[in-house]
Amino acid sequence: MSVPLKLIYNEDPTRSNGNDARKATVRPIVTYNNISKSYGDLQVLKNIDLEIAPGEKVALIGPSGSGKTTLARLLMTLEEPTSGTIEVEGDMLWHRRVNDKLVKANEKHLHQVRGNIGMVFQHFNLFPHMTILRNVMEAPRNVLGLSKEEAKKRAITILEQVGLSNKIDAYPAQLSGGQKQRVAIARALVMRPKVMLFDEPTSALDPELVGEVLEVIKAIATEGEMAMLLITHEMDFARDVADRILFFDQGRIVEQGPPKKMFNNPESERLQTFLSRFNRH
């Protein structure tokens, strides 16, 4: 894959090369270096190299089981890579460099780096024993250490942005799927991550509720600053929102490119087959 960006944090000062000019280039916010993940005999991700630029919106598409979700989960530290490293803003996530050796990172280090990443889940995973307001406030209070008033202010602002300010005292059980997912998005957003992962955010929703959630995600994407990794089967939406589309199949990135090219001129046969299934709708 594209190597040049990595040379920016080459620690050897005696190596001079034409790439010094590239120091002006922006450093990727997330880098997957030769990442593989296996569950026993089943290899789910095969030697993935991937760089995501700050603020870039990347959509991951592909058949079920192709490894898209695993890729996201590895970044969110919900799974550990079998081999390879992941970097977030130049900091290695799962490893630490100790005296030139790669050592597995401890929870303290993971906690530090994990703060830059947020995730929205397919099945929302709201905390059922808390009100909507508390769901959104709890992490800013306990993790970021904000005061109750400050956390409440942030939470209410975000909940207004997703259109749920009238539900702050309700409990998750009283909300529709679309509302729950919007709360989940607010809850993740209030932590101000640099990268946000969306794991099939609308796949568990009734069709008529999908639109309201996609609208919120689109608004977030338009605001600009946060990189987004969007795993979705909503092709129109992906085409609309993404800067780059990655097509996954059987643990590899088969093809990638800007939405126009990917959807209008798919190069690989596998992508063509995959997309043809959507055109039949």
Place this chain on the structure above:
Amino acid sequence: MWNWEYTIKILPEILAALKITISATFVAFLVALVVGLMLTLARRSHFRPLSLTAHGFVEFVRSTPLLVQLYFIFYVLPEYGLSLSPFIAGVIGLGLHYSTYLSEVYRGGIESIPPGQWEAAKALNFSPLDTWRKIILPQSIPPVIPVMGNYLITMFKETPILSAITLVEIMQTAKMLGSHSFRYLEAFTIVGVLFLVLSYSSSLMVRRLEVRLNLR
């Protein structure tokens, strides 16, 4: 035949001993509640010496009779320098014994929490301690309170076993009164009625609590 005069005469003594029975029940239950949760967390620990020790303790306690454990604590430990009063030995023995059962109850509650809750906590970068305190335990404990309530009642009915290590609770009191006067009918009937009334009314309260928790 039944003698009401005698009944009224012995009632104060038995009621005085009831305080012992009830306090032993609650202290032992407290021990079981605290140690039970510690055992559950220890068994889940990734630190193998801790989890194996906890597992070993649970297996040992559940595989030996409570009476044997009580004898050990009260009669054997003094030979190694630890002399405990009947009450202390009793609540420790009873509490530790039932902590293993409560540990299972806690475990059931915790394992019923969907993995998505753990994942959401991790995604929001909650510390492990806060994950337990704010997200997991508040969801896992209310559903198991009725079961814990039943164990409290069970432990209450188990307290006569503490008479084996010379704790004078109500059954032992009745026995002593009976052997003194050769009248066993009134004494044991009183004790039986006390157990019946207290256990049954407690079980009704547990059932009401269950209904109230479900409605939330």
